Amino acid sequence: MLNEKLKRYLELLMEKNKVMNLTAIREKDEIIDKHFYDSMLLNDLLTKEDKKIIDIGTGAGFPGLVLAILNPDKEFLLVDSVKKKIDFINNVIEDLELKNVKTSTLRAEELIEKNREKFDVGLCRGVAHLSIILEYEVPFLKVNGRFLAQKQSADEIEQAKNALKVLKSEVKAIHKFNLPISKDERVVIEIQKKGITDKKYPRKVGVPKKKPL
Numbered sequence: 001m002l003n004e005k006l007k008r009y010l011e012l013l014m015e016k017n018k019v020m021n022l023t024a025i026r027e028k029d030e031i032i033d034k035h036f037y038d039s040m041l042l043n044d045l046l047t048k049e050d051k052k053i054i055d056i057g058t059g060a061g062f063p064g065l066v067l068a069i070l071n072p073d074k075e076f077l078l079v080d081s082v083k084k085k086i087d088f089i090n091n092v093i094e095d096l097e098l099k100n101v102k103t104s105t106l107r108a109e110e111l112i113e114k115n116r117e118k119f120d121v122g123l124c125r126g127v128a129h130l131s132i133i134l135e136y137e138v139p140f141l142k143v144n145g146r147f148l149a150q151k152q153s154a155d156e157i158e159q160a161k162n163a164l165k166v167l168k169s170e171v172k173a174i175h176k177f178n179l180p181i182s183k184d185e186r187v188v189i190e191i192q193k194k195g196i197t198d199k200k201y202p203r204k205v206g207v208p209k210k211k212p213l
């Protein structure tokens with residue numbers, strides 16, 4: 001079930017999607033299942049101690065904006081290099097009068113400069129292979145902070161072993177879910193940062209994607 005604020009966000013998303021490609025999914029129940037419920041799966045994995053959360057490549061706000069609406073006591077930074085998407089998110093923030101959300105149009109590799117080791121939790125859905133997004137996310141996390149990576153399966157872990165090692169991080173748990181409507185399988189890979197990240201990561205804009213660790 002969506003609360004009133006989430007329903008309003010859905011309405012604004014469907015309205016904007018008529019004039020701008022925010023999501024390829026157009027049918028209302030499918031948007032609820034694959035965007036809203038999929039984001040809400042993460043809510044049980046957040047703890048009282050998690051105060052600062054970053055979502056890199058948030059697009060139209062998934063999962064970060066959904067979780068920000070559900071957790072007004074936590075601070076969220078929603079990041080996407082496409083300005084039009086962040087403009088939409090800023091409109092939702094204003095419409096819903098959200099006080100706990102900030103946004104940025106910088107790429108993760110640029111934003112890191114003033115935000116190193118500052119966040120308790122990192123989020124990233126649908127952006128790239130695990131080995132790439134680890135390099136985007138881990139430098140932002142405090143030591144012992146967690147990256148909750150949403151994936152369709154845990155298969156990418158094998159190829160991300162070197163990235164995990166270089167970024168001093170470990171897979172702590174693999175959480176399996178089924179979406180409530182479609183029953184599609186989803187996996188959240190819970191990764192914990194174990195030591196301070198070498199300042200050379202993330203590498204310059206575009207390098208993590210071109211040459212994954």
Ligand SMILES: C[S@@+](CC[C@H](N)C(=O)[O-])C[C@H]1O[C@@H](n2cnc3c(N)ncnc32)[C@H](O)[C@@H]1O
Binds near residue numbers: 056079
């Ligand atoms: C396929 S969309 C996924 C959006 C959303 N997380 C979702 O699951 O619906 C990926 C987004 O990541 C953004 N992105 C990719 N690499 C990025 C980077 N290095 N820094 C910031 N944003 C990035 C893109 O602009 C794009 O909007």
